[in-house]
Amino acid sequence: MVLQLIQGLFNGLSIGSVLLVVALGLAIVFGLMGVINLAHGELMMLGAYTTFVVQNTFRPLGEPVFSFYIFAALPMAFLVAALVGLALERGVIRFLYGRPLETLLATWGVSLILRQFVRSVNGSLALSLGVFCLLFFGAWVILSRLRRDWSELRNRVLWGVGILSGAIAFFTHKVLDSNPTFSTLWFSARNVDVTAPPWLRGGIPLGNFQLPYARIFIIVLTLICVVGIYWFLNRSNWGLRIRAVTQNRNMSACLGIPTDRVDALTFALGSGLAGVAGVAIALLGSVGPNTGQNYIVDAFMVVVVGGVGNLFGTIIAAMAIGIVTYLIGSGTIAALLLPIDALKPVTEFFLFFATTSMAKVMVFALIIAFLQFKPAGIFAPKGRTAEL
Amino acid sequence: MTQVQDHSPTPQVLNPPLLGISGLNVYYGESHILRNVDLTVGQGQMVCLIGRNGVGKTTLLKTVMGLLSPREGQIRFRNEIITRKSPHQRARMGIGYVPQGREIIPRVTVRENLLLGLEARPQGRKGNDTIPEEIFDLFPVLKTMLHRMGGDLSGGQQQQLAIARALMGKPQLLVLDEPTEGIQPSIILEIEAAVRGIIEATGISVLLVEQHLHFVRQADRYYAMQKGGIVASGATKDLSQEVIQRFLSV
Amino acid sequence: MTVDILSRSQSLKRERKRQFLLEGIAIVAIAIFLIGVMPLLLTPFRLRLLGRFLSLAIVALGIDLIWGYTGLLSLGHGIFFALGGYAIAMHLQLQLPPGQIPDFFPLYGVTELPLFWQPFYSFPFTLLALILIPSLVAGFLGYLVFRNRIKGVYFSILTQAALIVFFNFFNGQQKLINGTNGLKTDTNQLFGVVVSSQPAQFAFYTATILILILLYVLTRWLTSGRFGRLLIAIRDDENRVRFSGYDPTAFKVLVFAISGGIAGISGALFTVQSGIITPSAMDVAFSIEMVIWVAVGGRGTLVGAILGALLVNYARTFLSEQFAEVWLFFQGALFLIVVTVLPDGILGWLRSWQWGKVRALLGMSAPVVTYPSLEQDPEVQKERQEVGEDGNQ
Numbered sequence A: 001m002v003l004q005l006i007q008g009l010f011n012g013l014s015i016g017s018v019l020l021v022v023a024l025g026l027a028i029v030f031g032l033m034g035v036i037n038l039a040h041g042e043l044m045m046l047g048a049y050t051t052f053v054v055q056n057t058f059r060p061l062g063e064p065v066f067s068f069y070i071f072a073a074l075p076m077a078f079l080v081a082a083l084v085g086l087a088l089e090r091g092v093i094r095f096l097y098g099r100p101l102e103t104l105l106a107t108w109g110v111s112l113i114l115r116q117f118v119r120s121v122n123g124s125l126a127l128s129l130g131v132f133c134l135l136f137f138g139a140w141v142i143l144s145r146l147r148r149d150w151s152e153l154r155n156r157v158l159w160g161v162g163i164l165s166g167a168i169a170f171f172t173h174k175v176l177d178s179n180p181t182f183s184t185l186w187f188s189a190r191n192v193d194v195t196a197p198p199w200l201r202g203g204i205p206l207g208n209f210q211l212p213y214a215r216i217f218i219i220v221l222t223l224i225c226v227v228g229i230y231w232f233l234n235r236s237n238w239g240l241r242i243r244a245v246t247q248n249r250n251m252s253a254c255l256g257i258p259t260d261r262v263d264a265l266t267f268a269l270g271s272g273l274a275g276v277a278g279v280a281i282a283l284l285g286s287v288g289p290n291t292g293q294n295y296i297v298d299a300f301m302v303v304v305v306g307g308v309g310n311l312f313g314t315i316i317a318a319m320a321i322g323i324v325t326y327l328i329g330s331g332t333i334a335a336l337l338l339p340i341d342a343l344k345p346v347t348e349f350f351l352f353f354a355t356t357s358m359a360k361v362m363v364f365a366l367i368i369a370f371l372q373f374k375p376a377g378i379f380a381p382k383g384r385t386a387e388l
Numbered sequence B: 001m002t003q004v005q006d007h008s009p010t011p012q013v014l015n016p017p018l019l020g021i022s023g024l025n026v027y028y029g030e031s032h033i034l035r036n037v038d039l040t041v042g043q044g045q046m047v048c049l050i051g052r053n054g055v056g057k058t059t060l061l062k063t064v065m066g067l068l069s070p071r072e073g074q075i076r077f078r079n080e081i082i083t084r085k086s087p088h089q090r091a092r093m094g095i096g097y098v099p100q101g102r103e104i105i106p107r108v109t110v111r112e113n114l115l116l117g118l119e120a121r122p123q124g125r126k127g128n129d130t131i132p133e134e135i136f137d138l139f140p141v142l143k144t145m146l147h148r149m150g151g152d153l154s155g156g157q158q159q160q161l162a163i164a165r166a167l168m169g170k171p172q173l174l175v176l177d178e179p180t181e182g183i184q185p186s187i188i189l190e191i192e193a194a195v196r197g198i199i200e201a202t203g204i205s206v207l208l209v210e211q212h213l214h215f216v217r218q219a220d221r222y223y224a225m226q227k228g229g230i231v232a233s234g235a236t237k238d239l240s241q242e243v244i245q246r247f248l249s250v
Numbered sequence C: 001m002t003v004d005i006l007s008r009s010q011s012l013k014r015e016r017k018r019q020f021l022l023e024g025i026a027i028v029a030i031a032i033f034l035i036g037v038m039p040l041l042l043t044p045f046r047l048r049l050l051g052r053f054l055s056l057a058i059v060a061l062g063i064d065l066i067w068g069y070t071g072l073l074s075l076g077h078g079i080f081f082a083l084g085g086y087a088i089a090m091h092l093q094l095q096l097p098p099g100q101i102p103d104f105f106p107l108y109g110v111t112e113l114p115l116f117w118q119p120f121y122s123f124p125f126t127l128l129a130l131i132l133i134p135s136l137v138a139g140f141l142g143y144l145v146f147r148n149r150i151k152g153v154y155f156s157i158l159t160q161a162a163l164i165v166f167f168n169f170f171n172g173q174q175k176l177i178n179g180t181n182g183l184k185t186d187t188n189q190l191f192g193v194v195v196s197s198q199p200a201q202f203a204f205y206t207a208t209i210l211i212l213i214l215l216y217v218l219t220r221w222l223t224s225g226r227f228g229r230l231l232i233a234i235r236d237d238e239n240r241v242r243f244s245g246y247d248p249t250a251f252k253v254l255v256f257a258i259s260g261g262i263a264g265i266s267g268a269l270f271t272v273q274s275g276i277i278t279p280s281a282m283d284v285a286f287s288i289e290m291v292i293w294v295a296v297g298g299r300g301t302l303v304g305a306i307l308g309a310l311l312v313n314y315a316r317t318f319l320s321e322q323f324a325e326v327w328l329f330f331q332g333a334l335f336l337i338v339v340t341v342l343p344d345g346i347l348g349w350l351r352s353w354q355w356g357k358v359r360a361l362l363g364m365s366a367p368v369v370t371y372p373s374l375e376q377d378p379e380v381q382k383e384r385q386e387v388g389e390d391g392n393q
C-alpha cells in the first residue's frame, strides 16, 4: 500500500520532471517574452534527433566512450535547437512582437515545415539549403559592406538576391537528387530509436518494482536545468538585462541595453532548453517527426497553471500535473479506493478515467476548474507585464 | 497669435553645441505633435524647457532619446547625426534619460537598477558591479535601500533612484523630464541641489523639463513651448513675468 | 448644416440598400451557377469534393465571426465540427431494422444501445442536436474561460487543450462511439436513399450551398449592425466596452456559441459528403488549418473566409495529388506569408490596392490602415467625413 503510493509518487514525479524540462523553455519564451512558440515541440524534436545522430557518431568509437555519448548529446542538442531558435527569432518572430496571435500562427507554420523537413531531409536538400544560405547571406553581407545606400536598396535587392539564390539552390537540389548518395533520406518518416547507454538501463529495485535509472537521470537533469536557469536569470549580467527588458522594454533601451540582442538571446536560450528536453524524451521512447506534438500542449498547460513568468509556479504546476495525471491514469487512486465499499461509485468514476488518455481529460477538467479560482495561475505575475 | 519676443542676446557658441535639434516634426499616428522644433544645448549648459501640460515637452525628449522617430528633422549629438540611431545606441553615446514617471524597473532591486545604469557606458557593463560612492553622496537614501525592490520605493525615492541610475552611465547630456513632479517641497530642494551638484562636479549638460519656477531659474537658458512649437527662448535671467505666466502652470 | 446631414444620411441609406441589392443578386447568380451549371461541368467525384469544400467554407465563416470580428482565435473548432459530424452519423447509423444495433457495438461486447444514442433515432432531434450540442459546448467552454477574463493567446491555448481532450475522449471510447475507427455513413440510408448514392449526394451538395448562403446572410447581418460594431469594439478594446456599460463576457460567450453551432452544421454536411467521421476531425493541425483559410481569404470579410477555404483546400488537393511531400512545406510557408506579408489576406490586399490606386488618382493621402470591413462601412465613412470637416475648421 505504502510502496504502491511511493511508486505512484515517483512515477508522477518523473512524468512531472519531463513536463517541467519541456515547459522550462516555454516558461522563458512565453513567460518572459509573451511569445507563443508552437514550434517549441519541433525544437525538442530536433534535440531528440540530435541525440540520435550523436549516438550514431559515437557508436564506432567503442564501449567506454560510447557510454558517455549522452554527455556530448546534451550540449549538441542545446546548440542545434538554440541556433534554429535564433534563426526563427531573427527571421520571423522579431517582426511580430506585440502581435501574439500572429506569432502563434507563424510558429505553427514553422512547426509544419520542421516536421516535414526531418521527414524529407537528405544530402541534396541539406546541401542546397546550405548553398542558398551561403549565396543569400553572403550577398547580403558583401552588398551591405560595399554600398553606402544599402538601407534604401535593401528590400528590393534582397528580393532579387533571394529569388536568384533560390533558383540556384533548386537547381543544385535537382542535380544532386539523381545521385543516390545524396538522395537517400537521413531519417525518413519512420521513428528512430535512441538506445540509452548501458549505465542508464535498469534501475534501483524497491520492493517489487524498480526506479528506472533513465527516469532518475531525467529528474536530475531537470533539477540541473532549473538551478542553472535560476542562477542565470538572477545572478548573471545577461539575466539582469533579460529581466529588465521584460519588465520595461523602452526604459531598458534608454539605459543602453541592446533590446534586440536580449530578445534573440532569450529566445535562443528557451529554444536550447527545448533541445535539452529533446534529449530527455529521446531516452524515454522512439523519436519521430511528430514527437514534439505529444508534449507541447501539456507543457503549455504547465505554464498557464504555474502563472506566466514564474519559475517556481512552473515547477509546482509541472509536478502537480505530473503526479495527478499518473495517479489517475494508472488507476492508482481507483486501486486505493477499491477496498472501501462505501465509495464504490467514486471508485467506478476513477476507473473510468484510468487510462493515459482519459487521465488527460480529467486533468484538463481540473485545470479549467482551477483557473476559475486563479485565472492567472498559481502565482499571478506581479508588477507590469505584457497584456497577452 | 502673439509671439513673445526673444530679447536675449544669442549666446556665443564657440564649440558646436552638444545637442542640436532642427526642423523636428513628430506625429502620433496622424496627429501632429511637434511642429518645426529647433533647439540647442551647448557644452556644459543647462537648458530648461517650459510649457503647459500637453504641449509636447515629453514628446520632444522621447524623440531625443529615440523612443519616437520624427517624420522630418534632424538631431545631432556630439557632431553626429543620431536621428536614425536606436535608443540604446544613443544611451551609449552619452545621453542619460530620466523619464517622466521615473520608469524604475519594478521587480528588480535598487542595486540592480543602479547597475543597469552602467550599461550606458561606452564599453558596456562588463562585469563591473561597483556603485561609486559619489552616487550615495548625492542620494544618501539609496544606500539604505539597496536590496529593496525598485517598485517598492516611494515616489521621491524612485525619482532619486532614476537620476542616480542615469548618472551611473557617466552621460554627457542628462535629460530630465519633470524630476519634481508630485514630490514634496523638501525633497524637491534635495533633488535640485543634487542636480546643481552634478553639474558643478562633472560639467555635464542638462536638458530639463520643469514646472517649478525656482528650479527653472537654475538653468542657463529656457525654451518655451506652445502647441508643439517653440515660441520663445532666451536666458533664464531675463525670464519676464509675462513669459512665466504664459508658460508655467504655476 | 442639419439638413445637410439628414440628406446625407438618407443618401447613405440609399447607397446601403443598393449595395445589399447588388450583393443579393450576386449571391443568387453564384448559387444558380453552383447548383445548375457545376454538376454539368464536374464529374460526380469532383462535385462531391466541391461540396465538401463548400461545407468547410461554412466553418470558416464561423471562425471569421469570432476571429476576424471579435478577435478570439479559437484553435479548437474541430471539437464543434466533429460534434456536428458525430450527431448526424449517429442518426445514420441508427437507420436499421428494429431491434438491431450498429454493427460495431458487438465487437466490443456491447449488446444494448447506450442511452445517449436513443434520441438520435429522431431526425428532427438530430438536426437540432447537431447545431445545439456544439453551440452549448462552445458556450459552456467560453463561459468558463471568458468569465475570468482569460483572453488572447491564453484562450487559444486553452481551446487547443480542449481539442486534444475531446480527441482523447472520442478516441478512447470504443464502447460508446467506436473510438479511432469513427462512424461510417456511406452505406446507411436516409429517407430510404443510400447516403453515398448520387441523388443523395446531389441533395447534400445543394443543401450545402443553400445553407452556406443562409449562414453567410446571417453572419453578414450579425456583423453589419450594432451587434457587429460591438464585436469589433470588443476586439479592439474590451475594457472600453466594459466601461461603456456592456458586458463583453456575455457577448463573447454568445458569439462563440453561434460560431460553434455553425461549425456543427459544417461538420454534419462534411460528414455526409465524405462518408465517415473519426476523431481525426479533432486533429490539432486541422483546427489550426481552419484559421489559415480565413487568414488567406482575408479576415473580417466573411467572403474572404469562404474564398480562402476553397482556395486552400483546392491547393491542398492539387499539391498532394502531384507532389505529396511539398504540401506541408507549402502549408507552413502559407502560414508565414499570410502573417508577415499578407496580413489582410487576398481580399484585403485587393481592396487596399484598389483603394490606394483610386485615392492616388484623386490626389489624396494614403488611406488609414484599419480592418477592411471598416473601410467598407458607410457609417464609418460618414463619421470620418464629419470628423475630417471638424478638424479642418
Ligand SMILES: Nc1ncnc2c1ncn2[C@@H]1O[C@H](COP(=O)(O)OP(=O)(O)OP(=O)(O)O)[C@@H](O)[C@H]1O
Pocket: B028, B033, B051, B052, B053, B054, B055, B056, B057, B058, B059, B060, B100
Ligand atoms: N501615445 C500617445 N498617442 C497619442 N497622442 C499622444 C500620446 N502621448 C501623448 N500624446 C499627445 O501628445 C501631446 C503632447 O504630449 P506630451 O506628453 O509631450 O505633453 P507634455 O508637454 O509632456 O505634458 P505634461 O506637462 O502634462 O507632461 C498631448 O496632447 C498628448 O495628448
Ligand SMILES: [Mg+2]
Pocket: B057, B058, B059, B100, B177
Ligand atoms: Mg510630459
